[in-house]
Amino acid sequence: MLSASDTDCMKTLAWTSEKGGTGKTTGAICLSVALAKRGMRVLLVDMDPQANCSLTAMRDELRGAPSLFDVLCDGAPASDAIRESRFDGVSIIPADGSLAEANLTLTGEMGREHRLRLALEEVENDFDVAVIDTSPQRTLLTTNVMAFADDLIVPIDPGTYGVAGLKTLMSVVYQAKKFLGNAQLAVLGIALCRAQRNNMTRQIERRLRGEYGELVFDQTIPNGVKVEEATSRNRCVVEYAPGDSVAKAYQALSEEIIARAQLEDEQDAGADGVNRVA
Numbered sequence: 115m116l117s118a119s120d121t122d123c124m125k126t127l128a129w130t131s132e133k134g135g136t137g138k139t140t141g142a143i144c145l146s147v148a149l150a151k152r153g154m155r156v157l158l159v160d161m162d163p164q165a166n167c168s169l170t171a172m173r174d175e176l177r178g179a180p181s182l183f184d185v186l187c188d189g190a191p192a193s194d195a196i197r198e199s200r201f202d203g204v205s206i207i208p209a210d211g212s213l214a215e216a217n218l219t220l221t222g223e224m225g226r227e228h229r230l231r232l233a234l235e236e237v238e239n240d241f242d243v244a245v246i247d248t249s250p251q252r253t254l255l256t257t258n259v260m261a262f263a264d265d266l267i268v269p270i271d272p273g274t275y276g277v278a279g280l281k282t283l284m285s286v287v288y289q290a291k292k293f294l295g296n297a298q299l300a301v302l303g304i305a306l307c308r309a310q311r312n313n314m315t316r317q318i319e320r321r322l323r324g325e326y327g328e329l330v331f332d333q334t335i336p337n338g339v340k341v342e343e344a345t346s347r348n349r350c351v352v353e354y355a356p357g358d359s360v361a362k363a364y365q366a367l368s369e370e371i372i373a374r375a376q377l378e379d380e381q382d383a384g385a386d387g388v389n390r391v392a
């Protein structure tokens with residue numbers, strides 16, 4: 115397994131899509147739990163002012179402790195904001211509602227697009243992987259993610275708008291590489307999430323695989339009641355109901371992500387990351 119001592123380099127994976135409710139937060143949490151189970155030191159970063167990820171993953175309330183807003187906007191060290199999450203091996207930089215003000219606060223500030231990168235440089239030797247949950251809105255917060263992430267994981271729900279939104283995202287990636295100087299940014303893969311067993315979903319999946327080929331992960335995530343059940347209890351479906359089909363699907367998707375992102379050691383690695391589209 116890759117460890118920071120081998121590489122001194124934290125890999126950054128961001129769950130992103132400009133459509134709401136596609137499974138970014140659920141995916142970010144499930145992936146973090148799966149990576150930690152494989153022995154990796156995981157930092158979950160909540161870049162969404164809705165703070166859904168923090169709500170599920172935080173053990174205790176913030177009670178005035180530094181949050182991501184303080185790190186991005188007030189120069190608080192990232193290490194001061196990192197806390198243990200509810201999930202073994204997963205730490206979190208939490209957000210709260212104040213993060214909604216970051217966009218306004220950062221406008222006109224020096225280095226506004228690179229605050230996340232600059233902040234996380236301090237802790238990059240302490241973690242193997244950072245998993246970032248993002249907001250569906252394009253703001254300075256998402257620009258910060260685009261300026262820093264290595265790989266994007268794009269969950270889409272099986273609807274016409276979801277597939278149409280992918281073209282916009284590809285153009286955002288191109289712009290981030292060109293204008294934000296993040297040459298390594300790439301879409302690691304597209305995950306079809308919340309898939310139901312009906313003809314419409316099958317048609318959308320065919321179209322998606324026809325247009326984007328290998329970029330679409332083999333594993334789709336079915337729609338399942340256990341996810342909402344877990345969410346309502348501030349749990350992750352992977353540890354809440356490990357035998358459930360959605361939990362198994364998230365485990366399999368995580369394994370695909372680990373292989374594509376080359377987070378396994380060379381002995382285990384079959385592919386050389388060719389699926390990653392830059």
Ligand SMILES: Nc1ncnc2c1ncn2[C@@H]1O[C@H](COP(=O)(O)OP(=O)(O)OP(=O)(O)O)[C@@H](O)[C@H]1O
Nearest residue numbers: 134135136137138139140250336337338341342345
């Ligand atoms: N596979 C699934 N089956 C059933 N419900 C799901 C599934 N995945 C996610 N959900 C539920 O759908 C809702 C939206 O999921 P989630 O919060 O992960 O999406 P999101 O993309 O992060 O949303 P937002 O864009 O608002 O941040 C949540 O209530 C979650 O519990």
Ligand SMILES: [Mg+2]
Nearest residue numbers: 138139162166
């Ligand atoms: Mg979310």
